Amino acid sequence: MCTVVHPAPDWATIRTVLLDMDGTLLDRSFDDHFYLEALPAHYAAANRMPVEAARERLVALYRAVEGELDWTDVDYWTRTLELDVPAIKDSLRHRIAPHPDSLAFLTFLRKRMIPVHLVTNAHPKTLAIKMAQTGLEAYLDRAITAFDVGCLKSKVDYWVKSEVILGFDPAATLYVDDDEAALLSAETHGIRHLYHRAKSSSTAPPQASSKYRSIETFHVLMK
Structure with missing residues (x-):
């Protein structure tokens, strides 16, 4: 059973949102x-x-x-x-598809005029295929791949270099990912508002995190 996040984040304190791609915005199936x-x-x-x-x-x-x-x-x-x-x-x-709630969440963030950046381990060729298929790029301010910074998100250096590129304030940044290792390195770097996407695939049951606040859908954050 996943943790129900309540209340939603205080959006007045959030200046940047970072979102993982596979499993978080897109169905990992x-x-x-x-x-x-x-x-x-x-x-x-x-x-x-x-x-x-x-x-x-x-x-x-x-x-x-x-x-x-x-x-x-x-x-x-x-x-x-x-x-x-x-x-x-x-x-x-x-076969590539967003989670059913992804576009609603991205629209929610756009209405609030909060910068949204994709942070992914994917290769640029994979990113191009998935953005062309889903159209999510239109909702994003920028995408940072592991190949832009030279390491995967499980390495703290990913966040050090991404902060330089994107200019976000870790204390005022919200980050959602289905990968606990990525969340841990982000936490080590100082990113404050961390959420774990427990329902990463439509063909697998949700798996809640024992360390981070887990959500099955973005709807609990849209308040």
């Missing part, structure tokens, strides 16, 4: 399908092996670079797997 189903199927066909064996091999490769920039680098995976990973991802773009 696309990424789960892509990395655990679609990509293993392509790899299996290219290497004439069973899909389950391909999945096991790819999961081991994913885990070997988890937490490093290569983890989300589609060019790295293109070289490693000898597959055109961006093209495969683009062919499945019809």
Whole structure:
């Protein structure tokens, strides 16, 4: 059972909002399908092996670079797997979708004239595909990827460099992410208003955080 956040943040004290992409604004079911189903199927066909064996091999490769920039680098995976990973991802773009409450929350923030920045581990090629499919870019002031700053959000340096680029005040910034490691590094940097997105995928049950205030939808913040 997720923690119900009540009352909503004091929006008069919030000067900047930072939002994660995959799992927070967008339904993570696309990424789960892509990395655990679609990509293993392509790899299996290219290497004439069973899909389950391909999945096991790819999961081991994913885990070997988890937490490093290569983890989300589609060019790295293109070289490693000898597959055109961006093209495969683009062919499945019809499966990419925002959470049902994302546009409402972005509209809520726009009406309040609060700057909204996307903070993501995604590769720029992945970001381009997802923004083109969803149209969310129109609601964002700027997007910062891990490749802009040279590390993933689980590293404090991500926030140090992002603050320089975006010019936000950590004490007056609200940040929502479904990744506790990213929230922890943001907290270490001093970002004050932290929320965990417990319902990251439409195909999986919500998973509340034991450390951060968890929300299943943005609606509890729109007050």
